[in-house]
Amino acid sequence: MENVCIIGAGWSGLASCQVLHERGIAFDCYEAGSEVGGNWRYGNDNGMSSGYRSLHINTSRKLSEYRAYPMPADYPDYPDHARIARYLDDYVDHFGFRDAISFRTLVTHVEPAEGGGWDVTSRQRDTGEETTRRYGSVLVANGHHWDPRDPEPAFPGADTFTGTQTHSHHYRTPEEYAGKRVLVLGFGNSASDIAVETSAVSERTFLSVRSGGYVFPKYMFGKPGDDMISPFITRVMPRETQRWVMAALLRMSIGKVTDFGLPKPTAKLFNSHPTVSETLLPRLGHGGITVKPNIERFDGGTVHFTDGSSEEIDAVVYSTGYKVSFPFLDASVMAPTDNDVSLFHRVADPHHDGLYFVGLFQPLGATTVLAEAQSHWIADLLQGRAALPPKEAMLREITRYKEKLAKRYVTSKRHTMQVDHYPYLAELRGARREGARLARRALRKGLAPVAPPEEVTVRIAASPETVWDLVSDVTRMGDWSPECRRCAWRGEERGVGARFTGHNRRGRVRWVTSNTVEEWERGRAFAFHTTTNGVRWGYRMEPDGAGGTLLTERWDVTGQNTGQRKRTASFAKMMLGGYENHTEELRQGIHTTLERVKAAAELQERQAPVELRQGARAAAPVDVETAA
Numbered sequence: 001m002e003n004v005c006i007i008g009a010g011w012s013g014l015a016s017c018q019v020l021h022e023r024g025i026a027f028d029c030y031e032a033g034s035e036v037g038g039n040w041r042y043g044n045d046n047g048m049s050s051g052y053r054s055l056h057i058n059t060s061r062k063l064s065e066y067r068a069y070p071m072p073a074d075y076p077d078y079p080d081h082a083r084i085a086r087y088l089d090d091y092v093d094h095f096g097f098r099d100a101i102s103f104r105t106l107v108t109h110v111e112p113a114e115g116g117g118w119d120v121t122s123r124q125r126d127t128g129e130e131t132t133r134r135y136g137s138v139l140v141a142n143g144h145h146w147d148p149r150d151p152e153p154a155f156p157g158a159d160t161f162t163g164t165q166t167h168s169h170h171y172r173t174p175e176e177y178a179g180k181r182v183l184v185l186g187f188g189n190s191a192s193d194i195a196v197e198t199s200a201v202s203e204r205t206f207l208s209v210r211s212g213g214y215v216f217p218k219y220m221f222g223k224p225g226d227d228m229i230s231p232f233i234t235r236v237m238p239r240e241t242q243r244w245v246m247a248a249l250l251r252m253s254i255g256k257v258t259d260f261g262l263p264k265p266t267a268k269l270f271n272s273h274p275t276v277s278e279t280l281l282p283r284l285g286h287g288g289i290t291v292k293p294n295i296e297r298f299d300g301g302t303v304h305f306t307d308g309s310s311e312e313i314d315a316v317v318y319s320t321g322y323k324v325s326f327p328f329l330d331a332s333v334m335a336p337t338d339n340d341v342s343l344f345h346r347v348a349d350p351h352h353d354g355l356y357f358v359g360l361f362q363p364l365g366a367t368t369v370l371a372e373a374q375s376h377w378i379a380d381l382l383q384g385r386a387a388l389p390p391k392e393a394m395l396r397e398i399t400r401y402k403e404k405l406a407k408r409y410v411t412s413k414r415h416t417m418q419v420d421h422y423p424y425l426a427e428l429r430g431a432r433r434e435g436a437r438l439a440r441r442a443l444r445k446g447l448a449p450v451a452p453p454e455e456v457t458v459r460i461a462a463s464p465e466t467v468w469d470l471v472s473d474v475t476r477m478g479d480w481s482p483e484c485r486r487c488a489w490r491g492e493e494r495g496v497g498a499r500f501t502g503h504n505r506r507g508r509v510r511w512v513t514s515n516t517v518e519e520w521e522r523g524r525a526f527a528f529h530t531t532t533n534g535v536r537w538g539y540r541m542e543p544d545g546a547g548g549t550l551l552t553e554r555w556d557v558t559g560q561n562t563g564q565r566k567r568t569a570s571f572a573k574m575m576l577g578g579y580e581n582h583t584e585e586l587r588q589g590i591h592t593t594l595e596r597v598k599a600a601a602e603l604q605e606r607q608a609p610v611e612l613r614q615g616a617r618a619a620a621p622v623d624v625e626t627a628a
């Protein structure tokens with residue numbers, strides 16, 4: 001089992017990369033495109049971005065920036081896609097985790113592995129090479145605005161329509177609609193942006209709306225409208241009061257949507273996903289866009305509407321939203337029907353250990369900050385600082401969430417994953433607190449949550465044999481490990497089954513361990529089982545393709561039995577500064593060990609006579625590769 005896998009380097013996946021990087025958790029991120037940014041990379045060569053050329057974010061800069069990294073001060077209130085993409089690039093480079101992202105690599109299959117963990121298969125788009133790696137946990141951040149949902153079922157006669165039918169996912173620029181009679185279907189943010197844009201060049205633009213809603217301006221009183229969303233207002237003020245205040249403000253500033261020919265909102269304010277636009281109402285007021293009800297049927301070049309009216313139309317843009325889909329997960333793992341997903345606090349799959357989802361929500365707020373907060377909770381779980389409750393408790397939370405949604409929102413495929421910005425942040429803080437409490441309780445009972453195996457890889461400019469000779473010589477372990485003072489073989493035997501004693505020290509505390517070798521293959525693997533506490537340590541060497549070695553050290557406590565877990569926890573609690581603290585020290589110790597082995601191996605390689613080196617190798621030192 002290896003590290004953590006993050007699928008997708010859009011702004012949700014990047015939030016996870018940053019948080020895991022900061023928390024010292026090793027991960028690999030796979031991104032189908034050549035660049036980060038997902039939807040915010042216009043023309044993304046992953047072929048999945050829905051962004052159009054004029055796309056500007058519809059939540060303000062202040063609300064939308066990551067907590068860990070502000071947007072540049074000279075950015076406007078509502079940056080466009082190019083600025084957001086640049087900001088995401090800067091974010092990656094500022095924190096320095098670009099190397100952990102495999103670009104142009106599409107994840108094709110993710111399946112539960114026998115014995116725990118996940119097998120992740122990916123395909124490198126240029127070479128076609130398929131690779132399967134095993135991970136302890138998978139964070140799915142593949143986005144949910146890339147798989148277009150056409151009207152279901154198709155409208156009667158749609159197959160007879162003589163004009164063009166396009167989904168907004170494929171819309172880029174308005175030029176092709178110049179001089180045409182355009183019908184935009186839907187009343188979400190895509191429909192609103194696209195109708196405004198085509199209306200500037202078309203002969204006529206019609207907006208076909210099946211469910212009426214409110215339109216929120218981008219500015220109120222000269223400030224970004226979402227400046228008004230504060231923790232106080234959204235968490236303390238009753239929703240009815242929030243509603244009353246906002247309705248009054250909207251009435252005063254822009255009037256009623258019905259004054260612009262739009263249908264009466266189907267739901268109360270805040271009970272449907274908001275359409276945010278500074279330009280839609282004026283375009284309606286200017287007569288640039290004509291509102292129509294839903295389509296009833298098509299007939300050749302004519303579109304008939306449900307109010308009995310009809311129009312000759314040249315082009316239809318279905319702005320009918322997106323499907324939540326995970327093409328790499330088998331239906332037995334997760335197959336959302338009608339965008340319905342069941343995740344504990346919108347993150348953890350109660351049925352599958354180690355499967356987490358990031359950014360899989362529809363926020364009344366900004367994705368970035370919420371994805372960051374989700375990632376911190378996931379990092380707690382990965383590090384054993386928090387634990388999940390029993391499955392039944394998770395399922396109960398999911399039921400409660402769905403009941404609340406059903407009460408508040410209009411039933412629709414677009415309202416299956418709604419969250420409110422500050423209340424959801426508070427909910428995640430609560431989940432972290434509760435998770436920490438559960439972890440502590442388990443610890444008190446002597447049952448520390450089982451931490452997933454830790455693996456760290458370093459690239460070493462020395463042959464696998466040189467590296468193996470160093471790490472398998474247990475008498476030198478004290479030279480590498482911060483905690484181990486020395487090890488001594490018991491008896492003459494070397495190889496699988498050979499035993500040795502470890503002498504460890506932390507401050508004034510000393511202890512001894514018994515160990516048995518489990519893997520012994522020169523140039524490939526060395527692993528041993530610390531029988532005293534059930535922990536397994538391993539070193540794996542792989543050629544790095546340039547004459548050097550990728551050395552992976554692995555620490556695995558998943559094989560500990562209950563007694564061993566109890567003893568480890570109470571020993572750590574009494575003697576080693578606490579279980580969590582000591583576990584963290586062990587994790588850091590792996591990095592130190594690898595750095596020291598690397599330095600020794602490279603020195604040895606440089607000093608060895610050329611003829612003694614194992615084949616021709618590039619001797620240039622290279623940096624640590626995946627050490628987080």
Ligand SMILES: NC(=O)C1=CN([C@@H]2O[C@H](COP(=O)(O)OP(=O)(O)OC[C@H]3O[C@@H](n4cnc5c(N)ncnc54)[C@H](OP(=O)(O)O)[C@@H]3O)[C@@H](O)[C@H]2O)C=CC1
Nearest residue numbers: 056057058151186187188189190210211319320321412414
């Ligand atoms: N500038 C920005 O930041 C932008 C952000 N976005 C975001 O992207 C996401 C997707 O937005 P969008 O693409 O607008 O999709 P949405 O799912 O938000 O909206 C879909 C719209 O299509 C309507 N619809 C769906 N199916 C049918 C049908 N069969 N017949 C008639 N009407 C139908 C829905 O009506 P009903 O309500 O009745 O289901 C709804 O009005 C949202 O989160 C949005 O906020 C989108 C564009 C720009």
Ligand SMILES: CCCCCC(C)=O
Nearest residue numbers: 039050051052145190
């Ligand atoms: C549909 C295009 C807009 C994409 C923006 C988001 C929120 O993903």
